[in-house]
Amino acid sequence: MRLLVVHGARELEPGITVCQYVLGQIEGIDLRDPVYNHLLTLFRENFSRNHILTTDYFLQHHEPEIRNLTIEWLTQKHELSELWKEKYEIYVPFETDVLDKTAFNNILRLKKAFIEEKMKICLQQAAHAQTEEEQHAIMTEFMFYKGISMAAARELGSVIG
Numbered sequence: 001m002r003l004l005v006v007h008g009a010r011e012l013e014p015g016i017t018v019c020q021y022v023l024g025q026i027e028g029i030d031l032r033d034p035v036y037n038h039l040l041t042l043f044r045e046n047f048s049r050n051h052i053l054t055t056d057y058f059l060q061h062h063e064p065e066i067r068n069l070t071i072e073w074l075t076q077k078h079e080l081s082e083l084w085k086e087k088y089e090i091y092v093p094f095e096t097d098v099l100d101k102t103a104f105n106n107i108l109r110l111k112k113a114f115i116e117e118k119m120k121i122c123l124q125q126a127a128h129a130q131t132e133e134e135q136h137a138i139m140t141e142f143m144f145y146k147g148i149s150m151a152a153a154r155e156l157g158s159v160i161g
Contacts, residue, residue: 001036002073003106004043009052012100019043019052025107029114035065105156112152119145 008019023044031037039058046053058070084090095102122142129135152158 001031001039003103005039005053005058005070006055006073007096007099008043009054010096010099012103017052018099018103019047021103022107023047026110029110035069039066108152108156112149112156115145115149115152119149 004019004022008017008022010018012018012021026040031040043053055070055074058066059074061067061070119142122138122145126135126138126142129138
């Protein structure tokens with residue numbers, strides 16, 4: 001959600017905004033956190049009317065929780081010292097410089113979490129399966145999701161467990 005609120009109107013490439021990309025990638029996914037899900041609904045509703053919400057909209061939002069969250073997301077938490085940059089020649093790219101990669105990785109993490117939730121549901125269903133055929137079908141579905149989760153973990157450079 002931070003990416004949408006802070007960079008939603010920015011273009012990843014000509015004609016494709018962060019908002020368009022993210023909403024297209026997470027179609028059918030809802031978020032558990034009520035505030036995040038509310039933000040997602042606002043983006044979806046406005047995008048369906050060909051309107052992309054900007055950061056200013058959220059900074060002036062009538063709900064204090066949304067305003068405060070936006071301010072928190074916009075506040076830079078750490079800053080590399082100019083002396084450190086000069087002495088060690090360390091240059092940190094701005095998020096806007098790597099926005100496409102950041103968007104891709106964030107979407108992949110969200111999808112991985114969504115898939116892992118599906119895996120938990122499969123395991124719960126398997127424990128209550130009435131027949132061997134039912135349990136086999138559920139475990140086949142579980143293994144399908146496990147494969148997707150492992151592929152996402154590899155792409156993200158995560159430890160695969």
